[in-house]
Amino acid sequence: xxxxxxxxxxxxxxxxxxxxxxxxxxxFTSFQLYGIIGxxxxxxxxxxxxxxxxxxxxxxxxxxxxxxxLNRGNALGGVLFGVGWSMAGMCPGPIFVNxxxxxxxxxxxxxxxxxxxxxxxxxxxxxxxxxxLPTAKSSHSIGVKAL
Amino acid sequence: MTLLLHGLxxxxxxxxxxxxxAITLALLFVTNRRLGISSGFEDICSLxxxxxxxxxxxxxxxxxxxxxxxxxxxxxxxxxALSSGGWQPTLALGIFDERIGFGPAGKxxxxxxxxxxxxxxTRLGNGCTSGHGIFGMSNLERSSFVTTLAFMAGGIATxxxxxxxxx
Numbered sequence: 336x337x338x339x340x341x342x343x344x345x346x347x348x349x350x351x352x353x354x355x356x357x358x359x360x361x362x363f364t365s366f367q368l369y370g371i372i373g374x375x376x377x378x379x380x381x382x383x384x385x386x387x388x389x390x391x392x393x394x395x396x397x398x399x400x401x402x403x404x405l406n407r408g409n410a411l412g413g414v415l416f417g418v419g420w421s422m423a424g425m426c427p428g429p430i431f432v433n434x435x436x437x438x439x440x441x442x443x444x445x446x447x448x449x450x451x452x453x454x455x456x457x458x459x460x461x462x463x464x465x466x467x468l469p470t471a472k473s474s475h476s477i478g479v480k481a482l
Numbered sequence: 483m484t485l486l487l488h489g490l491x492x493x494x495x496x497x498x499x500x501x502x503x504a505i506t507l508a509l510l511f512v513t514n515r516r517l518g519i520s521s522g523f524e525d526i527c528s529l530x531x532x533x534x535x536x537x538x539x540x541x542x543x544x545x546x547x548x549x550x551x552x553x554x555x556x557x558x559x560x561x562x563a564l565s566s567g568g569w570q571p572t573l574a575l576g577i578f579d580e581r582i583g584f585g586p587a588g589k590x591x592x593x594x595x596x597x598x599x600x601x602x603x604t605r606l607g608n609g610c611t612s613g614h615g616i617f618g619m620s621n622l623e624r625s626s627f628v629t630t631l632a633f634m635a636g637g638i639a640t641x642x643x644x645x646x647x648x649x
Contacts, residue, residue: 336550336551336553336554336557337554338505338508338509338512338513338551338554339550339551339552339553339554339555339557339558340554340555340557340558340561341501341505341554341558342502342505342551342554342555342558343554343555343556343557343558343559343561343562344558344559344561344562345493345498345501345502345505345558346555346558346559347487347558347559347562347563348485348487348490348492348493348498348562348566349492349493349495349498350483350485350492350498351498352559353485353486353487353492353576354486354575354576354577354578355483355486355576355577356483356485356492357637358577358641358645359483360637361637361638361640361641361642362641362642362645362646365483366495367483367492367495368495369495370495370496370499371495371498371499371502372499372611372615372616373499374495374496374498374499374500374502374503375499375500375502375503375506375616375620376503376615376616376619376620377499377503378499378500378503378504379503379506379507379616379617379620380620380622382503382506382507382620383507383510383620383621386507386510386511392510392511392512392513392514393511393512394512396514398510398511398514399514400510400516400621401516401540402621402623402625403608403609403613403614403618403623403625403626404608404625405624405625405628406625408606408607408608409607409608409625409628409629409632410607410628410629410632411606411607411632412602412603412604412605412606412607412608412629412632413603413607413614413628413629413630413631413632413633413635413636414603414632414633414635414636415599415602415603415606415607415636416599416600416603416604416607416610416632416633416636417603417632417633417634417635417636417637417638417639417640418596418599418603418636418637418639418640419596419597419598419599419600419601419603420596420600420611420633420636420637421596421636421637421638421640421641421644422592422593422595422596422599422640423593423596423597423600424575424578424596425596425600426600426610426611426612427519427520427522427523427600427604427610427611427612428519428555428610428611428612430597430600431519431522431552431553431555431556431559432555432556432558432559432562433559434556434559435555435556435557435558435559435560435561435562435563436487436559436560436562436563436569437560437563437569437570437571437572438486438571438572438573438575439571439572439573440573440575440589440590440593441593443589443590443591443593443594443597444593444594444596444597444600445597446594446597447593447594447595447596447597447598447599447600447601448523448597448598448600448601448604449523449526449527449597449601450594450597450598450601451523451597451598451599451600451601451602451603451605452520452523452524452527452601452602452604452605453527453531453533453601454598454601454602455535455601455602455605455606456524456527456531456533456535456536456605457533457535459535460535462606466606471534471535471538
């Protein structure tokens with residue numbers, strides 16, 4: 336939960352949970368969010384390499400990363416999510432952050448997101464074959480364990 | 483440009499990006515978890531829905547850390563507001579109000595529909611800006627490059643359609 340609080344605070348104060356900043360990213364009128372995401376990736380890449388090389392968590396457990404499987408759901412789901420991100424001006428993390436900040440419209444976005452996830456869960460068995468999705472039983476753990 | 487939250491000046495992008503990277507790496511190093519937030523929608527669904535999709539082991543085994551994490555996000559936003567001028571519930575939403583408008587009911591309906599796309603899309607694509615965009619891209623996963631490209635394209639197309647074509 337501590338990590339969540341810190342993450343939420345940074346999203347709140349950086350513009351990542353701000354409707355205007357999200358729109359200006361998509362309109363290419365502000366560099367702020369590209370700078371944030373770019374820096375985050377540029378620092379996380381070497382960090383991950385080091386952690387994998389070290390191979391252990393702080394408690395001594397073996398570091399295991401579930402890789403995400405590639406299938407037709409990625410491109411289709413990605414585009415749909417992009418539409419929603421633009422409409423709401425929030426991606427999933429900032430929905431929670433905005434509710435915490437007191438931006439009431441985020442509550443409607445969360446209700447929609449839960450309904451959307453529930454809908455996906457309900458139709459998932461029908462989408463498995465046409466979109467080559469992993470079966471629900473093993474979804475998320477079907478990927479190769481890296482390290 | 484300032485934040486909608488109390489008109490604050492945002493953190494520098496390099497500081498914010500480095501902080502996000504540090505939290506992402508600490509989450510893996512301390513708890514052995516890959517960053518990911520949109521699965522939290524499924525965690526919440528799994529509390530109420532008996533569908534097999536929401537009761538799979540790979541989801542339930544992550545619920546123990548992810549639910550506290552998303553509650554933490556909420557608290558983080560609350561603390562941020564409280565420490566910068568006070569917590570004040572509001573429906574105001576910057577350029578949405580200036581350009582799109584609608585009344586309160588219309589705005590909430592718009593947000594609900596946006597949320598539907600977010601919930602359905604992130605779970606179909608198996609991740610969002612955090613799990614694919616930050617962690618997956620940094621881990622050089624092919625599915626994350628595809629998904630990130632797709633949601634950036636979807637967002638750029640939609641916002642430009644709304645703010646440059648329709649309005």
